[in-house]
Amino acid sequence: MPAELLHRVTSDIFAAHHVPRHDADRVAHCLVEADLRGVASHGVGRIPIYTERLRRKLVNPAPALTTERAMTVAARVDGDNGLGFVVGTRAMDLAIEIATAHGVGLVLVHRSTHYGMAASYLLQALEAGFCAFAFTNASPAMPIWGGREAFLGTSPFAFAAPGGDGSPPVVVDMAMSVVARGKIRRAMQRGEKIPEGWALDAEGRATTDAKAGYEGVVLPAAGVKGSALSLMMEILAGVLSGAAFGGEVRNQYIDFEQPQNVGHCFLALKPDLFLPRAELAQRMGDLARRAKSGPKAQGVDEILLPGEPEARIAARRRLDGIPLDASELATVIAEADAVKVEVPASLRASADSPPRAMGA
Amino acid sequence: MPAELLHRVTSDIFAAHHVPRHDADRVAHCLVEADLRGVASHGVGRIPIYTERLRRKLVNPAPALTTERAMTVAARVDGDNGLGFVVGTRAMDLAIEIATAHGVGLVLVHRSTHYGMAASYLLQALEAGFCAFAFTNASPAMPIWGGREAFLGTSPFAFAAPGGDGSPPVVVDMAMSVVARGKIRRAMQRGEKIPEGWALDAEGRATTDAKAGYEGVVLPAAGVKGSALSLMMEILAGVLSGAAFGGEVRNQYIDFEQPQNVGHCFLALKPDLFLPRAELAQRMGDLARRAKSGPKAQGVDEILLPGEPEARIAARRRLDGIPLDASELATVIAEADAVKVEVPASLRASADSPPRAMGA
Numbered sequence: 001m002p003a004e005l006l007h008r009v010t011s012d013i014f015a016a017h018h019v020p021r022h023d024a025d026r027v028a029h030c031l032v033e034a035d036l037r038g039v040a041s042h043g044v045g046r047i048p049i050y051t052e053r054l055r056r057k058l059v060n061p062a063p064a065l066t067t068e069r070a071m072t073v074a075a076r077v078d079g080d081n082g083l084g085f086v087v088g089t090r091a092m093d094l095a096i097e098i099a100t101a102h103g104v105g106l107v108l109v110h111r112s113t114h115y116g117m118a119a120s121y122l123l124q125a126l127e128a129g130f131c132a133f134a135f136t137n138a139s140p141a142m143p144i145w146g147g148r149e150a151f152l153g154t155s156p157f158a159f160a161a162p163g164g165d166g167s168p169p170v171v172v173d174m175a176m177s178v179v180a181r182g183k184i185r186r187a188m189q190r191g192e193k194i195p196e197g198w199a200l201d202a203e204g205r206a207t208t209d210a211k212a213g214y215e216g217v218v219l220p221a222a223g224v225k226g227s228a229l230s231l232m233m234e235i236l237a238g239v240l241s242g243a244a245f246g247g248e249v250r251n252q253y254i255d256f257e258q259p260q261n262v263g264h265c266f267l268a269l270k271p272d273l274f275l276p277r278a279e280l281a282q283r284m285g286d287l288a289r290r291a292k293s294g295p296k297a298q299g300v301d302e303i304l305l306p307g308e309p310e311a312r313i314a315a316r317r318r319l320d321g322i323p324l325d326a327s328e329l330a331t332v333i334a335e336a337d338a339v340k341v342e343v344p345a346s347l348r349a350s351a352d353s354p355p356r357a358m359g360a
Numbered sequence: 361m362p363a364e365l366l367h368r369v370t371s372d373i374f375a376a377h378h379v380p381r382h383d384a385d386r387v388a389h390c391l392v393e394a395d396l397r398g399v400a401s402h403g404v405g406r407i408p409i410y411t412e413r414l415r416r417k418l419v420n421p422a423p424a425l426t427t428e429r430a431m432t433v434a435a436r437v438d439g440d441n442g443l444g445f446v447v448g449t450r451a452m453d454l455a456i457e458i459a460t461a462h463g464v465g466l467v468l469v470h471r472s473t474h475y476g477m478a479a480s481y482l483l484q485a486l487e488a489g490f491c492a493f494a495f496t497n498a499s500p501a502m503p504i505w506g507g508r509e510a511f512l513g514t515s516p517f518a519f520a521a522p523g524g525d526g527s528p529p530v531v532v533d534m535a536m537s538v539v540a541r542g543k544i545r546r547a548m549q550r551g552e553k554i555p556e557g558w559a560l561d562a563e564g565r566a567t568t569d570a571k572a573g574y575e576g577v578v579l580p581a582a583g584v585k586g587s588a589l590s591l592m593m594e595i596l597a598g599v600l601s602g603a604a605f606g607g608e609v610r611n612q613y614i615d616f617e618q619p620q621n622v623g624h625c626f627l628a629l630k631p632d633l634f635l636p637r638a639e640l641a642q643r644m645g646d647l648a649r650r651a652k653s654g655p656k657a658q659g660v661d662e663i664l665l666p667g668e669p670e671a672r673i674a675a676r677r678r679l680d681g682i683p684l685d686a687s688e689l690a691t692v693i694a695e696a697d698a699v700k701v702e703v704p705a706s707l708r709a710s711a712d713s714p715p716r717a718m719g720a
Contacts, residue, residue: 070633071463073433103431104466104627108634131596146663147654157585161595170595172588204657222582225517228532228666231651235521235530236491239643242635246647267464273430274468275602283599287606291591294507297564303506306588 001322001329005344007032009336010044016339017054018061019083027085034117035322037310041180042117045328047335049252050083050114058259059083059113065090073102076241077109081259084115088134092121092266096128099268108241109264114138114252118158119173119310121266126160126169131269134158136262137238139251142177143217145227148204150217151247152176152230155237160307162271164284171307176230178221184214197223236265326351361682361689365704367392369696370404374443376699377414378421383446390445394477395682397670401540402477405688407695409612410443410474418619419443419473425450433462436601437469441619444475448494452481452626456488459628468601469624474498474612478518479533479670481626486520486529489637491629494518496622497598499611502537503577505587508564510577511607512536512590515597520667522631524644531667536590538581544574557583596625686711 007028014024027050035043053059063082069075075094079087091107098105115121118134125132138153154177163169178198187194187210199213200206207213220226238245243263250260272280292303317323324332329351336343367388374384387410395403413419423442429435435454439447451467458465475481478494485492498513514537523529538558547554547570559573560566567573580586598605603623610620632640652663677683684692689711696703 068634071630072461074463074630074633076634101432102462103434104464106464106629106633131600143657144651144654144663144665146657146660147651148657149654151651151654157589159588159592161592161599170591172592174585174588178582200657204655204660206658221585222538224666225534225581226585228534229517231530231666232519232521232532234647235644239521239640239647240491240631240633240635245643246650269466270431270434271600273434273466273600274428274436275600280599283605284595287594287599290606291504291507291511294504294509294511295564297503297506297508297560298566300506300564303504305504306584306591 001324001347001350003032003036003318003322005347006035006044006322006324006332009332009341009343009347010047012341013047013051013335013339016341017051019054020062023062023083023086026089027083030085030116030120032322033120033123033314035324036314036317037117037119038313039117039119039310040328041182043328044324044332046116048331051335051338053113053252053256056256058256063087067094073098073104074106074108077107079109079112081111081113084113084136084262084264085120087112088115088121088264088266089124091264092124092132092134092268095132095266095268096125096130099130099270100128103270103273105268107266108237109266110241110243110261111259112243112262112264113260114262115264117173118156119171119307122158122160122171122173125268126162126171128268129162129271131161131271132159133265133267135233135237135265137234137243137245137249138262139249139255139260140247141181141218142220142230143200144231145220145224148200148217152220152227152234153249154218155230155233157229157233162284164281164286164288167285167288168305168308168311170305171310173307176221176226176233177218178226179218181214181218184210184218188214233265237263241265361684361707361710363392363396363678363682365707366395366404366682366684366692369692369701369703369707370407372701373407373411373695373699376701377411379414379443379446380422383422383443386449387443387445390476390480392682393480393483393674395684396674396677397477397479398673399477399479399670400688401542403688404684404692406476408691411695411698413473413612413616416616418616423447427454433458433464434466434468437467439469439472441471441473444473444622444624445480447472448475448481448624448626449484451624452484452492452494452628455492455626455628456485456490459490459630460488463630463633465628467626468597469626470601470603470621471619472603472622472624473620474622475624477533478516479531479667482518482520482531482533485628486522486531488628489522489631491521491631492519493625493627495593495597495625497594497603497605497609498622499609499615499620500607501541501578502580502590503560504591505580505584508560508577512580512587512594513609514578515590515593517589517593522644524641524646524648527645527648528665528668528671530665531670533667536581536586536593537578538586539578541574541578544570544578548574593625597623601625
């Protein structure tokens with residue numbers, strides 16, 4: 001599936017839900033970018049939940065984003081319950097604008113919704129030549145360390161810095177849970193055990209039984225450490241911004257009563273504050289070369305820096321297309337059909353034909 | 361050992377090494393604060409390495425700290441190879457000063473040295489009413505993910521936010537290694553196995569053998585996640601600041617050829633940018649209450665937020681004194697004697713008497 005084709009259909013779907021074209025394009029860009037980078041969990045397969053919430057008027061297709069400034073370098077965006085992609089993009093743009101003028105820009109956001117893959121906003125900052133943090137809070141999915149019920153989000157810690165001479169940018173985008181819940185589900189389906197430290201059962205006991213873990217909660221990465229970082233994001237993105245916090249962000253999949261009121265925190269930072277850009281590029285390149293040229297752990301072919309695997313997958317998929325699985329493809333087509341968006345024949349054809357691996 | 365007594369002797373020791381009294385007091389404050397908080401690894405037991413490097417003129421007792429400003433909210437401090445405590449304190453002060461005027465303050469530091477317990481700088485920011493990050497790079501102690509030789513520092517991720525109504529501040533200060541190397545050494549001494557994921561042996565193979573792990577390298581917390589965060593601190597504190605980076609920060613314990621050239625990155629952030637302080641205190645209090653009142657995992661008596669265990673130990677030790685072990689006490693006395701600093705009789709007496717637990 002060529003990325004351009006997928007982008008066009010996705011944008012059309014959101015436009016049909018009364019999202020202005022410019023914003024629909026940005027949403028499509030973020031979703032397709034996730035699929036390009038191999039982050040299928042944040043790709044076009046998620047379209048149905050966004051359109052469902054648009055239909056139910058829990059997400060505002062054309063939010064009136066308003067901005068408040070405080071002191072020199074801080075701003076707050078009221079997301080007016082718009083799509084998190086649209087709100088987040090505007091907020092990171094503002095952080096970049098402030099950092100361009102003053103070195104650092106901080107933008108807090110309230111009344112937003114699920115913003116998809118955090119790396120989208122990091123890439124936005126990288127394109128402008130900035131380092132950045134992107135933090136969000138989220139509906140409860142993980143206990144705080146010591147607890148046994150979902151309280152914190154599994155939202156990612158996200159940081160980026162521009163690449164150097166011969167080295168790609170560093171893009172850190174990683175959930176603060178030890179593992180995605182989907183991995184526990186797959187172990188359960190295969191009848192496999194899960195490693196210690198992945199989950200608690202419903203009674204709050206450590207377990208290696210996948211079914212018991214799936215019925216319980218997934219634990220924070222590195223235990224107390226992942227819990228602390230998730231709490232930090234809850235404070236910066238939730239408490240300080242005026243958004244929902246402390247277990248009150250609505251779960252977009254199960255709560256259809258109210259908008260989510262997600263909070264975000266974006267910080268853009270000009271890297272060449274004290275060293276000229278050329279020297280910085282040299283230093284970042286040296287860092288990457290030294291990191292990658294050291295002796296490897298057993299079983300490791302190549303040392304990859306954060307973001308490098310995703311960038312490689314994306315480069316390949318930009319050329320070869322995105323290998324959507326049958327259910328994702330069917331999802332996109334169903335969403336298009338539901339709002340009478342034209343589906344290119346090639347897309348429909350590949351959904352109708354049996355997968356190539358089966359022979360034909 | 362009363363904290364005041366320990367502070368006085370420690371300050372006198374540094375003053376005898378030609379550290380100006382004001383700075384000697386700050387060094388003593390940071391070291392004793394670590395012992396108060398139960399972080400003995402960064403307490404007065406470390407005095408000998410700092411005085412050794414002062415004697416060898418690798419640490420400058422009276423650095424001429426110089427400051428450069430860039431754009432509105434960024435500054436860089438040249439530490440002139442001073443004690444990291446002194447340089448770090450000055451830099452965080454500056455970050456607070458800038459944040460007071462503009463909302464956020466960013467201060468990068470180069471030509472510094474080991475700065476001890478990161479929480480010292482967080483507490484400094486909290487006293488002024490600010491949220492803060494404190495990052496440092498450090499000499500190689502941990503492989504990057506995929507490598508098998510020490511490359512990154514185990515330096516802590518450090519973040520703080522002011523407390524709320526009835527809740528203490530949140531103080532996150534945690535090394536990015538899965539475990540302190542000392543824990544592997546103790547397992548080796550006891551002939552115990554270590555858990556999977558703690559260490560690689562010298563050939564880069566995963567091991568549960570404590571001796572093999574001690575001779576190899578300790579791994580990053582949560583594998584690729586701890587590695588990514590440590591790399592992030594290397595970029596912010598090392599690459600951007602102009603300090604040594606990428607394996608070139610000197611190890612203060614084994615390299616007596618050159619100053620360390622450690623880099624730091626401090627960011628202070630005014631919390632009440634958009635919500636009044638009283639409302640924020642209410643929200644932080646709510647967050648703490650909700651987090652702590654949830655159902656607990658099996659075997660957990662109380663859910664504690666980051667920094668809470670250390671604050672409790674410190675409150676107790678401020679009243680009851682610090683239980684230094686015999687070797688720490690002997691170290692302090694030897695350091696005092698070496699520079700003819702007066703040691704209070706009570707301190708010398710408790711070093712001479714057998715430990716109370718042995719009876720007497």
